[in-house]
Amino acid sequence: xxxxxxxxxxxxxxxxxxxxxxxxxxxxxxxxxxxxxxxxxxxxxxxxxxxxxxxxxxxxxxxxxxxxxxxxxxxxxxxxxxxxxxxxxxxxxxxxxxxxxxxxxxxxxxxxxxxxxxxxxxxxxxxxxxxxxxxxxxxxxxxxxxxxxxxxxxxxxxxxxxxxxxxxxxxxxxxxxxxxxxxxxxxxxxxxxxxxxxxxxxxxxxxxxxxxxxxxxxxxxxxxxxxxxxxxxxxxxxxxxxxxxxxxxxxxxxxxxxxxxxxxxxxxxxxxxxxxxxxxxxxxxxxxxxxxxxxxxxxxxxxxxxxxxxxxxxxxxxxxxxxxxxxxxxxxxxxxxxxxxxxxxxxxxxxxxxxxxxxxxxxxxxxxxxxxxxxxxxxxxxxxxxxx
Amino acid sequence: xxxxxxxxxxxxxxxxxxxxxxxxxxxxxxxxxxxxxxxxxxxxxxxxxxxxxxxxxxxxxxxxxxxxxxxxxxxxxx
Numbered sequence: 001x002x003x004x005x006x007x008x009x010x011x012x013x014x015x016x017x018x019x020x021x022x023x024x025x026x027x028x029x030x031x032x033x034x035x036x037x038x039x040x041x042x043x044x045x046x047x048x049x050x051x052x053x054x055x056x057x058x059x060x061x062x063x064x065x066x067x068x069x070x071x072x073x074x075x076x077x078x079x080x081x082x083x084x085x086x087x088x089x090x091x092x093x094x095x096x097x098x099x100x101x102x103x104x105x106x107x108x109x110x111x112x113x114x115x116x117x118x119x120x121x122x123x124x125x126x127x128x129x130x131x132x133x134x135x136x137x138x139x140x141x142x143x144x145x146x147x148x149x150x151x152x153x154x155x156x157x158x159x160x161x162x163x164x165x166x167x168x169x170x171x172x173x174x175x176x177x178x179x180x181x182x183x184x185x186x187x188x189x190x191x192x193x194x195x196x197x198x199x200x201x202x203x204x205x206x207x208x209x210x211x212x213x214x215x216x217x218x219x220x221x222x223x224x225x226x227x228x229x230x231x232x233x234x235x236x237x238x239x240x241x242x243x244x245x246x247x248x249x250x251x252x253x254x255x256x257x258x259x260x261x262x263x264x265x266x267x268x269x270x271x272x273x274x275x276x277x278x279x280x281x282x283x284x285x286x287x288x289x290x291x292x293x294x295x296x297x298x299x300x301x302x303x304x305x306x307x308x309x310x311x312x313x314x315x316x317x318x319x320x321x322x323x324x325x326x327x328x329x330x331x332x333x334x335x336x337x338x339x340x341x342x343x344x345x346x347x348x349x350x351x352x353x354x355x356x357x358x359x360x361x362x363x364x365x366x367x368x369x370x371x372x373x374x375x376x377x378x379x380x381x382x383x384x385x386x387x388x
Numbered sequence: 389x390x391x392x393x394x395x396x397x398x399x400x401x402x403x404x405x406x407x408x409x410x411x412x413x414x415x416x417x418x419x420x421x422x423x424x425x426x427x428x429x430x431x432x433x434x435x436x437x438x439x440x441x442x443x444x445x446x447x448x449x450x451x452x453x454x455x456x457x458x459x460x461x462x463x464x465x466x
Binding site: 168223231232 | 420452
């Protein structure tokens with residue numbers, strides 16, 4: 001352990017690990033700090049991801065794949081099911097192993113990693129961030145850095161300390177709770193989604209198979225729903241109705257910042273990546289792949305800035321992210337706002353119309369097309385998703 | 389106990405009305421993410437409200453997925 005590094009990354013989730021790895025691969029010194037005992041645990045995630053999203057960063061490996069997904073089952077409030085086939089499209093991960101493997105790629109690239117290191121402040125010189133304060137096994141310590149990368153997740157505070165407004169409007173927070181349950185009869189190649197005001201208003205309910213008749217069963221609802229009824233109540237009702245008595249292997253809570261990326265994700269001496277920057281697909285709530293992309297861009301740009309000895313270069317990160325995914329997320333967010341306000345009748349009508357389409361022509365794009373008939377103003381936004 | 393003898397915790401805007409039940413908490417960070425005042429400290433398995441920053445806005449109460457943060461209109465007693 002040195003007391004000065006080129007880059008210090010706060011948080012060792014997928015975004016943090018990729019930031020650490022991409023910076024280290026460029027030959028700068030990197031330290032990644034994790035507040036918990038373990039990298040990758042506790043898991044706060046539904047664990048579904050597209051194959052392409054994974055393979056951009058790490059070759060697929062059976063040891064962290066729990067299920068291979070080739071179908072979506074979208075379920076309307078009245079029980080009408082729409083099944084969409086994708087081919088070999090995605091995985092349900094074992095995140096505690098997956099995150100570990102990602103962190104190992106950062107270590108292999110030369111990054112140092114320290115767990116049980118709780119970052120509780122920033123160091124400044126001339127109004128510029130120049131390191132972090134952290135608590136390690138009861139002792140207060142400091143480490144200097146040319147660039148700090150905040151990958152501290154949905155509960156991010158590091159960005160705030162640098163003067164960036166990072167807190168999330170409670171209406172945009174998808175408040176989630178999930179159980180991993182055993183003895184669940186579900187097709188192991190299918191992700192199940194449920195919509196409607198009884199199961200998950202302004203959000204969705206999911207059943208994602210984990211192999212061996214286990215599944216992640218959970219939901220997310222906006223904080224505005226949570227005002228009246230908590231995610232936990234919705235989950236308990238669903239379990240009681242559909243899987244009474246199912247053994248529960250894990251139960252967790254978590255939050256998804258379901259909004260476009262923060263307006264500002266860099267400042268002198270600091271970059272924000274992953275959930276902390278709200279680099280989450282606001283429509284699906286998926287954040288693993290986009291977090292890894294954000295982390296990799298952040299890590300690369302931080303290293304470039306250090307190599308060029310031109311630290312202002314890190315401010316180009318905002319645009320690099322916006323061009324790669326940020327702009328797309330703004331569109332997804334508009335679609336989300338349209339869909340999340342659909343009434344149960346609308347969901348039922350969409351499902352009913354969709355099932356009239358011949359089976360081999362049912363695609364996710366067609367779901368949106370059908371949805372459009374019910375809400376023409378979404379047309380422009382949807383067109384952008386599929387054309388751009 | 390005589391009500392006058394009760395000692396309350398104080399927030400920026402008066403009596404602290406928000407309570408976290410640590411024994412039930414999953415330490416997921418939803419509340420920290422929505423807090424506009426940076427008034428919640430969350431470590432690995434430790435959570436508390438920084439009383440002097442809390443404004444009793446209740447956004448953390450609404451955002452808690454598992455009903456661990458409560459709004460107590462009588463105030464939180466030490």
